[in-house]
Amino acid sequence: MSTARSTLQRELGSAPPPAFDTLPAETLEHLATALNAVRLRQQAELDQALTGALEYVPALMRRPVSKILGL
Amino acid sequence: MSRLARRAEVIKLARLLRVDESTLSGLSDLDATSLRTFREQAQARLFDADEARLKRVAMASKLLPVPLIALIGEHVFGALLCARVAGLIAPDRAAEVTLRLETEFLADVTLEIDPRHVREVIARIPVPRLVEVALVLARRREFVTLARFVDYVSTDAIRAVMEQLTDNAALLQIAFFMEDKSRLNELVGLLPKARLREIIIVAAAESRDLWAEALALMSEVNDRWRKHLGELAAGLDDRVLLSMARAAQAQKLWGALLPIIGLLERAHQQRLLQLPVLREVPMLEAVLDAADSEGLWDRLLPLLPLLDEPAQQALAQAAERLGDDAFGRVFEAVQAGREWGPLLVLLLRLRSQTQDRLRPLIAKLSPQAARQLLLEADQLGVMDRVDALWRRLTLGRPA
Incomplete structure (x- = not known):
């Protein structure tokens, strides 16, 4: 298995369809990089949102909500 | 057709990965099923990536009143995270939240959401609210997103959207991106004949160039x-037909167009096939290429007698570049369909050097096939020319 294909498989969490084996390494790398970037952006937004959300929660509820969120 | 399905899939994948469609041009030769599988894998990966944390968010939301959830969702979480959490909240509560969000924001959420995860939520959102969001998405030309939701909303909601969404070009593009194409029959059935005709006219408008979507x-x-749709198109003026033929040529859509022509009434077939543009050799070469590469000889051959003489001559000229394998497939299609007249249209107009190449195929014809061919040659009044051809190919006269 080529490095590019195994990188894509790792990023995807499963093997891409067999037809993707015919693609050049640069295309596979581009797909892996793009998927990785979207995933990281999603994680960063979630990190930021979880802390930001607490400011809107009434003081009384803040403790139980933080506990559930694992903060 | 597969070409159009591949194009739609590449656009959807570019959307998911937030990259420009042109950067995925290397994928355009892959089959649509593989592209779709990959897109679903990527979508699942993004959804699963933060599932544990998202579930905790959904759980915490149970402690908060709906208006506060809507406020936090819109002002802190943003569209992407709201989309991820939506399917994890109880459907009744999630649907209630949608009523409290700004329509523009709710439209942002739909761009990020996987409708498969919120089927139950969508079913609980009132039709007028769905229409509001759909109109915002249409105004933003978010046709991929609208198409993804078509599979998950009720017929009433679709009818209401189509009544309010007067942009026919938008409807065509939504249909193009729909994933469950089996629902198209129902949707087309909801539109009155006049609206369907207008949709075809929009496809033909030079400024729009939507024949790929219309033929899809x-x-x-x-x-x-x-x-029904083919007849509506064929009943329009010659400019529309010409635009359709030109689009089929420019965008390699003859594979989609040939089966449609095959279903038309004879008079409409004739009108279309006698367009002067169908006397152009490059155009006919594209038609023959599509018939061969997409296995459509059985659709094309019955149409050949309807071409006028100059077009038949041009067709024979275009056929000169077909390989021996392609001629083999023509003969197979003729034998399966048992109609020899259309083949004779082509055969008798080929140059003698090309006819010589067909000697092995003609020699292999069964006695029954040869008899049938002769019978049809007689009915068409070309018996003497077939006879001469047989003699020249030194095959003797067919029994």
């Missing part, structure tokens, strides 16, 4: 609707 729609509906 005609190709995906069942034969009844394909014939």
Whole structure:
């Protein structure tokens, strides 16, 4: 298995369809990089949102909500 | 058709990965099923990536009143995270939240959401609210997103959206991106004949260039609707037909168009096939290429007698570049369909050097096939020319 294909498989969490084996390494790398970037952006937004959300929660509820969120 | 399906898939994947469609041009030769599988894998990966944390968010939301959830969702979480959490909240509560969000924001959420995860939520959102969001998405030209939701909303909601969404070009593009094409029959059935005709006219407008979308729609509906839409197109003026033929040529869409022409009434077939543009050799070469590469000889051959003499001559000229394998497939299609007249149209107009190449195929004809061919040659009044051809190819006269 080529490095590019195994990188894509790792990023995807499963093997891409067999037809993707015919693609050049640069295309596979581009797909892996793009998927990785979207995933990281999603994680960063979630990190930021979880802390930001607490400011809107009434003081009384803040403790139980933080506990559930694992903060 | 597969070409159009591949194009739609590449656009959807570019959307998911937030990259420009042109950067995925290397994928355009892959089959649509593989592209779709990959897109679903990527979508699942993004959804699963933060599932544990998202579930905790959904759980915490149970402690908060709906208006506060809507406020936090819109002002802190943003569209992407709201989309991820939506499917994890109880459907009744999630639907209630949608009523409290700004319509523009709710439209942002739909861009990020996987409708498969919120089927139950969508079913609980009132139709007028769905229409509001759909109109915002249409105004933003978010046709991929609208198409993804078509599979998950009720017929009433679709009818209401189509009544309010007067942009026919938008409807065509939504249909193009729909994933469950089997629902197209129902949707086409909801539109009055006049609106369907207007949709075809929009496809033909030079400024729009939507024949790929229109032909995709005609190709995906069942034969009844394909014939209906094809007849509506064929009943329009020559400029529309010419624009359709030119688009089929420029965008390699003859593979989608041939089966539609095959279903039309004879008079409409004749009108279309006698367009002067069909006397151009490059155009006919493209038609022959599509018939061969997409296995459509059985659809094309019955149309050949309807071409006028100059077009038949041009067709024979275009056929000169077919390989021996392609001629083999022509003969197979003729033998399967048992109609020899259309083949004779072509055969008798080929140059003698090309006819010579067909000697092995003619020699292999069964006695029954040869008899049938002769019978049809007689009916067409070309018996003497077939006879001469046989003698020249030193095959003797067919029994």
